[in-house]
Amino acid sequence: MIDKLEFFITLARHQHFGRAAEEAGVTQPTLSAAIKQLEEQLGVSLVQRGSRFQGLTPEGERVLDWARRIVGDARTMREEMRAARRGLSGHLRISAIPTALAMVARLTTPFRERHPHVTFSILSRTSVEVLADLDHLEADAGLTYVDNEPLGRVTTLPLYSERYQLITAFNTMFADRDSVSWAEVATLPLCLMTPEMQNRRIINKHLTEAGVEPSATMESNSTIALLSHVLTGKWASVMPFDLALLGLSSTLRAIPITEPDVSHRIGLVVPKREPHTPLVAALLQEARLLAAELPII
Template sequence: MIDKLEFFIALAKERHFGRAAIELGVTQPTLSAAIKQLEDQLGVMLVQRGSRFQGLTPEGQRVLEWARRIVGDARTMRAEMNAARRGLAGHVRIAAIPTALAMMPELTTPFRKKHPEVTFSIISRTSLEVLSLLENFEIDIGITYIDNEPLGHVAAVPLYSERYQLITAAENRYSDRETVTWAEVAELPLCLLTPDMQNRRIINQHLEEVGATVSPTLESNSMIVLFSHIRTGKWASIMPLNLAEVLGFSEPIRAIPIVEPDASHLVGVVAVKREPHTPLVSALLYEARLVAERYAQKQ
């Protein structure tokens, strides 16, 4: 039944039999047959059928919750037995919001030193995508904001507080200041992350708090794109303090704290809320707590 539940989870995620079959590496008739067998075993209809996928039935929504729990437990059991036999090894999949990507080596480098048989893949995603990927078992942990928007049913380990700075070229407006206000920042030609990014929603929120709005002259989902435009001297941006420190801004680029308000938001590691976690996830959450302690000592 575990295989059929995994098929059902994939179908619920893709909402299309053909795409789900491709994702699973099986034929569409094989997937359809597995779903039908699962319905027969459970005695309920799980999928609303027509000429195409039309969604899950109410019973299907409930079975999906159970499927995620059962499949997650089965994978955790297999991972724990593998770790008992071979030691901690395997591949870790991480999704992080763009502003947190620069700090990833602080987590991955000491972790791999302790566990050299572990490999990583790291992708950049929005905060909502991070949570969706976790829910569908497509990643092992996520790095995202944990105090600004609802997280749902996850375990969270706070890492650091994100504070904001105006990043601008020397000789530009306000570049000689020790601090600058949110209202003043709104007057500048800004390049910012796209509106689907929670960082952008946070920036919009703080501008609205001081009665200001912003119409950026450039938007991107890449921090590298933003930084490359700042270097031209024609744009400014708003970036977290920790990101500015990692990128090592120096002349002719200045990083100026933004005040009134002096805002901060908590970034942390999130994982599916379950006990026990897989050995890899448990070890990563432990490492995240050590990273958080190092950040706290810097403050």
């Protein structure tokens, strides 16, 4: 039944029999037959059928919740037995908000030194996508904001506080300042993250609280694109301090934004499931060590 449940999860994710079969590595008739057998075993219809996929039935939605739990537990069991036989090995999938990407190496590097047979995938995601990846079993862990918007059913480990800097070129307005206000930031031509990013919603909130209308002359979901525009000397941006350090050069300055000086917590989030897989349990332990080194204000 586990294989059939995995097929069902894949179908629910793609909402298309052909694409789901392709990901699962089987033919479409094989996948369709597996879903039909699952329906017969459970005694309910799971999929609204027509000439194409039309969604899940109410019973299918409920079975999907159970399928994710059962498949997640089965994967945990397999990984635990593999770790017992061979030591910790496998692949960790981490979804991270763009502003936390600069910090991921501080987790993965010491982790790999302790567990050299583990490999990683790190994907840039919005905060909503991070939670969806965990829920859909497409990621093992996430790095996201933990104090600003609802997180749902996850285990959370705060790591550090994100503080904001004005990133601007030398010889531009405010470049000689030790700090700037949010109201002053709003007077500059800003390139900022796109609106679906929680970082952008946070920046908009602080600009609004400063009594100015949030606006951007360029938007991107890539921090590289933002920094490349700032390097021209014609734009400015707002970034967390740690991320800004990656892009700083002799031609850029990072100036603390005060009035008010604000911060938001970033943390590791993993599915709320006990026991965790050996890989996730080890990652949580590594995160605890990192959290002890980083100030959370």
